[in-house]
Amino acid sequence: MSDFTQRAPIALNDPTLRRNFRRAMDGLMSKRAAQFADPAAWAALRERGAMAKARAVARLPELLEQLEAKCTANGIHVHWAETTAQANAIVLGILQKAGAKKVIKGKSMVSEEMELNHFLEGHGIKAVESDLGEYIIQLAHEAPSHIVMPCIHKNKGEIAQLFADNIDGLGYTEDVDALTAAARRVLRDEFATADAGISGVNVAVAETGTLVLVENEGNGRLSTTLPPLHIALMGIEKLAETLDDVAPLLSLLPRSATGQPITTYVNMITSPRKPGEKDGPQAVHLVLLDSGRSRVYADEQLRDTLRCIRCGACMNHCPVYTRVGGHTYKFVYPGPIGKILTPQLEGLDCAGDQPHASTLCNACVEVCPVKIPLADLLVRLRTESVHSGHSQAVKGAGSRRSLHETLSWRGWQFMYAHPWAYGLATRLMARLGNLIPAKAPLMRQWTSVRTKPKFAGKTLHELARDKGFDHE
Amino acid sequence: MSETARANILGRLRAARRTSIPALPAWDAPAYAVDERIGRFCQLLETLHAEVHRVTEAGWPQQLRTVLAGRAASLMVAPETESGRRLAADWSQDAPRLVPYDRPVEEMKTTLVHGVDAGLTTAVAGIAETGTLVLWPDAAEPRLLSLLPPIHVALVRASTVVDNLPELMRDQGWSSRMPTNVVLVSGPSKTADIEQTLAYGVHGPKELVVLVIED
Numbered sequence: 001m002s003d004f005t006q007r008a009p010i011a012l013n014d015p016t017l018r019r020n021f022r023r024a025m026d027g028l029m030s031k032r033a034a035q036f037a038d039p040a041a042w043a044a045l046r047e048r049g050a051m052a053k054a055r056a057v058a059r060l061p062e063l064l065e066q067l068e069a070k071c072t073a074n075g076i077h078v079h080w081a082e083t084t085a086q087a088n089a090i091v092l093g094i095l096q097k098a099g100a101k102k103v104i105k106g107k108s109m110v111s112e113e114m115e116l117n118h119f120l121e122g123h124g125i126k127a128v129e130s131d132l133g134e135y136i137i138q139l140a141h142e143a144p145s146h147i148v149m150p151c152i153h154k155n156k157g158e159i160a161q162l163f164a165d166n167i168d169g170l171g172y173t174e175d176v177d178a179l180t181a182a183a184r185r186v187l188r189d190e191f192a193t194a195d196a197g198i199s200g201v202n203v204a205v206a207e208t209g210t211l212v213l214v215e216n217e218g219n220g221r222l223s224t225t226l227p228p229l230h231i232a233l234m235g236i237e238k239l240a241e242t243l244d245d246v247a248p249l250l251s252l253l254p255r256s257a258t259g260q261p262i263t264t265y266v267n268m269i270t271s272p273r274k275p276g277e278k279d280g281p282q283a284v285h286l287v288l289l290d291s292g293r294s295r296v297y298a299d300e301q302l303r304d305t306l307r308c309i310r311c312g313a314c315m316n317h318c319p320v321y322t323r324v325g326g327h328t329y330k331f332v333y334p335g336p337i338g339k340i341l342t343p344q345l346e347g348l349d350c351a352g353d354q355p356h357a358s359t360l361c362n363a364c365v366e367v368c369p370v371k372i373p374l375a376d377l378l379v380r381l382r383t384e385s386v387h388s389g390h391s392q393a394v395k396g397a398g399s400r401r402s403l404h405e406t407l408s409w410r411g412w413q414f415m416y417a418h419p420w421a422y423g424l425a426t427r428l429m430a431r432l433g434n435l436i437p438a439k440a441p442l443m444r445q446w447t448s449v450r451t452k453p454k455f456a457g458k459t460l461h462e463l464a465r466d467k468g469f470d471h472e
Numbered sequence: 473m474s475e476t477a478r479a480n481i482l483g484r485l486r487a488a489r490r491t492s493i494p495a496l497p498a499w500d501a502p503a504y505a506v507d508e509r510i511g512r513f514c515q516l517l518e519t520l521h522a523e524v525h526r527v528t529e530a531g532w533p534q535q536l537r538t539v540l541a542g543r544a545a546s547l548m549v550a551p552e553t554e555s556g557r558r559l560a561a562d563w564s565q566d567a568p569r570l571v572p573y574d575r576p577v578e579e580m581k582t583t584l585v586h587g588v589d590a591g592l593t594t595a596v597a598g599i600a601e602t603g604t605l606v607l608w609p610d611a612a613e614p615r616l617l618s619l620l621p622p623i624h625v626a627l628v629r630a631s632t633v634v635d636n637l638p639e640l641m642r643d644q645g646w647s648s649r650m651p652t653n654v655v656l657v658s659g660p661s662k663t664a665d666i667e668q669t670l671a672y673g674v675h676g677p678k679e680l681v682v683l684v685i686e687d
């Protein structure tokens with residue numbers, strides 16, 4: 001797979017993509033800022049939310065057991081999957097046992113990790129995305145470019161064309177209400193005939209065994225209410241200790257994500273349909289997916305990654321993400337959270353470019369509602385990626401170590417430890433530096449993205465001596 | 473498979489070094505003066521694109537009929553609820569036609585998905601901080617009543633409006649009595665997935681009509 005630095009220029013030179021992202025991100029940033037206008041209130045709420053998640057992470061194993069016990073007592077079937085392959089097999093098993101041929105899906109990033117739709121199609125089960133953004137990219141055969149707004153890379157014209165090509169009887173229209181109504185019509189029928197609904201989970205409450213889902217469209221409620229069977233997918237870290245923790249997290253999540261004080265719907269599911277109730281699924285299953293998370297947990301520093309509530313604020317504020325968009329990262333989770341999560345889940349050997357795709361400007365750290373020290377973790381992963389020993393912290397540690405870079409740093413170290421070598425090298429560079437071509441080895445990596453500096457002709461020491469300083 | 477996976481996952485998590493469990497800092501959700509509360513609740517709901525009417529306990533069935541005139545030919549109700557019974561008694565035969573949600577969804581799917589214009593539910597509470605209705609569906613009042621019909625009508629008693637969610641959860645002891653489903657509703661169904669342009673009614677109701685009963 002190509003490296004991030006090779007893919008970035010393609011996105012940077014795509015004016016439509018640049019415009020689509022710029023407009024969307026500017027809007028999201030100003031809406032978020034308006035929500036947290038009072039610094040004292042923001043600080044207090046954020047601290048409460050961050051500590052709620054920090055506690056949940058610190059107590060993860062026992063909380064998972066508590067969640068399982070509570071859910072089971074409430075009538076929800078709990079399944080555990082170490083890998084995405086296992087999770088897919090579990091979902092398929094449940095669907096086959098129920099004789100399901102068609103599933104309707106609410107938005108779920110875990111299902112993207114599993115590449116569930118593709119897997120189910122391969123087994124003769126049709127999976128229909130019902131979140132409008134997800135529906136659009138499913139029609140376009142694309143992957144989400146943002147974890148909250150999956151089709152943010154597309155503009156009205158592109159969507160209008162896609163709908164005109166795919167929806168019977170709908171001509172080309174850029175009228176957003178007409179496009180939305182067309183999707184409603186198509187998806188209503190899919191909902192009514194779906195054999196099962198599949199959703200993600202925003203917060204699972206260990207204390208009560210409640211699954212909390214937030215959304216604006218109502219497709220999440222439909223997916224979890226209308227079909228006779230509901231399967232919820234969640235990463236093992238999406239936990240809260242108590243129902244009391246839900247309120248601060250609910251206050252932080254939509255405000256950070258889209259600048260809304262609350263989403264239209266907050267859907268709290270605690271059990272399948274009880275006797276006497278007229279609707280709701282007869283069976284609810286919860287699939288707990290590990291897929292590398294327990295490995296993240298092993299390292300006390302990297303563990304903070306697992307606090308994430310997937311609000312997307314870090315990407316909305318990232319100077320890299322806002323310019324190259326989500327697809328440039330090539331993995332399910334783009335932006336700052338992706339840059340720290342992906343290499344840990346997939347390994348530095350295949351995603352080692354991710355932590356380097358950052359300027360370490362700290363914008364993500366300032367907005368993260370659960371105070372994940374993203375910049376520190378980026379630096380830590382960069383270090384791991386060139387680690388010399390046999391660090392077990394991250395899969396593929398040391399895979400980006402290169403002889404050339406190691407030797408350069410050794411030389412640097414030697415120079416700075418020996419004044420005579422330093423004097424010699426700087427004098428040499430001052431005299432000959434301007435003669436070295438920009439494409440020369442060692443120089444090339446620097447000059448590929450920057451202009452080659454002009455050397456002064458004399459070293460700083462020489463210049464200082466000329467000015468009459470005789471001490472260092 | 474799931475059993476081994478469970479043991480392996482929990483085993484790995486348990487093998488990791490424990491860190492100390494941080495204390496939960498104090499945090500208070502916003503509170504409002506008594507005379508501000510209802511005003512804020514109604515105003516926020518309107519900002520969220522809901523239509524709000526202040527009504528009376530005695531008069532709401534007739535007021536609802538006026539509100540729905542020309543907009544809804546049929547209203548689905550939960551016949552075993554207090555509001556369902558009130559309407560059945562108050563409304564005469566003419567429009568809107570009352571459609572009872574009185575059988576399991578499997579037997580009513582077509583009506584629910586395509587056949588009614590509006591649905592009536594009663595909120596157990598309102599939240600002033602965010603302009604939110606709290607729905608607590610049960611055997612008498614099904615979940616889809618507030619979701620499938622294009623117009624959702626919600627009754628809420630002014631006396632049940634509280635400042636914020638944590639207060640409501642604590643006062644009503646939610647943690648020991650979570651029902652099958654609780655839904656917080658703040659406005660009609662909406663999306664901004666196409667160029668951040670708001671569009672209503674993408675999957676759920678396009679209109680939310682809130683009747684605040686002054687009690």
Ligand code: SF4
Binds near residue numbers: 337370
């Ligand atoms: S890392 Fe923080 S800002 Fe980024 S998605 Fe997660 S919670 Fe949101």
